[in-house]
Amino acid sequence: xxxxxxxxxxxxxxxxxxxxxxxxxxxxALLLFAIGxxxxxxxxxMYYTGWMNPAGHSNNGTLIQPPVPVAExxxxxxxxxxxxxxxxxxxxxxxxxxxVAAEGPCGDACQQLVYLARQVNTALGKNQDRMQRxxxxxxxPADLSGYPEMPLLxxxxxxxxxxxxxxxxxxxxxxxxIDPFGNxxxxxxxxxxxxxxxxxxxxxxxxxxxx
Numbered sequence: 001x002x003x004x005x006x007x008x009x010x011x012x013x014x015x016x017x018x019x020x021x022x023x024x025x026x027x028x029a030l031l032l033f034a035i036g037x038x039x040x041x042x043x044x045x046m047y048y049t050g051w052m053n054p055a056g057h058s059n060n061g062t063l064i065q066p067p068v069p070v071a072e073x074x075x076x077x078x079x080x081x082x083x084x085x086x087x088x089x090x091x092x093x094x095x096x097x098x099x100v101a102a103e104g105p106c107g108d109a110c111q112q113l114v115y116l117a118r119q120v121n122t123a124l125g126k127n128q129d130r131m132q133r134x135x136x137x138x139x140x141p142a143d144l145s146g147y148p149e150m151p152l153l154x155x156x157x158x159x160x161x162x163x164x165x166x167x168x169x170x171x172x173x174x175x176x177x178i179d180p181f182g183n184x185x186x187x188x189x190x191x192x193x194x195x196x197x198x199x200x201x202x203x204x205x206x207x208x209x210x211x
Contacts, residue, residue: 059186059203060196067183068164074156075136083134083153087182094180096205100135100150101163102173109190110173111141117175118147120198127205136161177201 071084087094098117102110114135121131133150140152155161163169164176164184175197177186188197 061186067185097132097178099176103170
């Protein structure tokens, strides 16, 4: 009997998993995905609609509806890594990102956003490690070297970038917020109050445990 069972197991191993094992594996994968990323989907719905939000929070930034996948921007790092590769369920660790973007010389307004992004990130306190920063500045200021935690991004092979919100980044630089799924979902323009921006990000991170 024992020899027969061993032969049966050996034959089963040789022929691969059974249909039932495949279905069970798929159910397990879907369950793990739901546990890991379900909260951020719910948080995004809550943030956009105010559903189940007793505090009645009203965002201070401009929501991008529908959110734009960061892959559509075609941004890459200095070594050619697509920005989109940093996000999504396949990553071991995901995080949010503030992306400072401008076209042309980075003047006073642009530099103020660079400074504001750092200040807001620091003010997140225990959540500051959940937020990355980066910048798309074709003509960066000379003192950007003082911001080593804000790497510069470049346009990819397509060259032209269509930025969400239909804004002229040469006249109105922006801070874009990217969620851990890689969706550009909010933006802040010149003149945004740091406390108002911090309020938004704290609220968003409070209702989402991802990233």
